[in-house]
Amino acid sequence: MSTFCNYAVLRFQPYPETGEFANLGIVMLCSDGQFLQRIETQRRKRVTDFFDKLEPSVFRQARQEFIDEVRRVAELANAHTGDFALKMGLFKHLIAPSETMFRFGPPGTIASANPEETLNELFNRYVHHEFGQREEAETRIKRRLGTLLKTHFADRTYREERLGDELYHVNFPFVWRRGEHAPRQAIRPLSFDLDDPKSILDKGDRWIMQMNRLKKHGGLPEDTVFVCQAPSGLETRKTRSYQEIIAELSNTRHIRVIPEETPVPQMREMLAEAVRH
Template sequence: MMKKYVCQYTIIRFLPYVETGEFANIGILMAAINQPYFGFEVIPSKHHGRITNFFDQLNKDTFRETVKVLRDELERVKDNIDFQTPNTSNYQDVAKMIFENIVANKETIVRYSDPRVLITNDPAKELDKLYKRYVERDFATKPHNDQVLEKGIREILQLNHLNKQFKQAKVGDKRFEVRFPFVKRMDGEPLKIIKPLHLRDKEPTKIREHGGTWWQKFVQLQDLNLLPEKVLVPYVGPLANDDSYDACESIIEKIRGLDIEVVQTSEESRILEFAAE
């Protein structure tokens, strides 16, 4: 009978602006604790467009160099483990120790999530599945879901002849700025913001990550007196009996705690009232 692998894994995160807490998932690192296995998968540096779209002010060369250094370092570590302890009884002990040392590093723009554990017959296959789930989907679905809501809001505004008042624009200054889909300006200054937020996911962690990112953006703008008083966040959340409901409610309360108005996207009358005020 094939012995199963008990593996620890961590999500590798790119966090270029420590002060905002924003990050993007860029890879997976995995090590078995009962059999020899140490592996990783990192996003190709040529995919810098995804990252620079996510972080408005980021220089693509910063990301490219970060990924190159990360990949080279993990390759070096893996080669050392394979060379020094090939098929020996302490391979997993060495791999586990190195894995834990890597994850403990909190001093760079590359960070690691708290380790998680899984049991599998094929760690390499599981690594690939985790990469597709946390890295590829992170860029494929999160912006897409918000954009679907933005399209709906745009149609509502157009039907009521309010769309010309709101334009996609950056809010902030050289210290910190954020791009929003709907900004109304007066005399060049932002007067109102509408930011739709998709908070429906079967995984509470995904909701907290996505919602928390936007909460942090609001906090930073507010702390710098760059956020207008009139901000509306129409959102879609999970059903009340879903496991992820509490995660959504937590994010909503944090945003409301900033004196930002939050409504469900179904409340079209309030959205129009806000836009027309």
């Protein structure tokens, strides 16, 4: 079921007369009551290089003060679980037009099945200018898997299916059944090439939770395979977060993890293991 989310993009605009600004974050209020926020706290140089007449210390101090204020508002909103009117009032007050260096652009609305993932997607689009690179990564892996399955497993029919029951379900792009029996194997690509260790852990935790919930509702196949893309670069904290998530997924019964970069012959052999379980 989709949740409707109101969101606004945080702008840094030190010189209103020029109309120039840099996007720094997203705040979001969803119809299910979640008040979410994400603000860039690492990348300073691209902003101070752009506004080169501005002292970096002025930007750092002003940004931290505004981050503290946004976090305070989010905590206050989330502390009032059942009072949506109060949350909406806080949201409108926060994003109201102002003449300060930090201000919000016009609000928008988006439907989302997972507000936290949507928050990150909007953040990557508006702040990091990534324009769907995460979706493209998983789409690319999905195409590769589709070709592999069609070429090397002609005796199996894989279909996109929603597994679970009327209370809880999860979509998988590749599900194989033997006749009318329960799902024998389900495969899904996951990209963990994300911006920071917390995003990697958060995404992994969501999938661990979903698999545990799916198991309780009788929808977990005999063999669930996640084909995972590791974080790029040499950031050791992101690598440790990824390894932690992969270990937890792999330690769950009936779940296996295959690295996305696995050569086709080895991946074919690993996927074939489903028939031996």
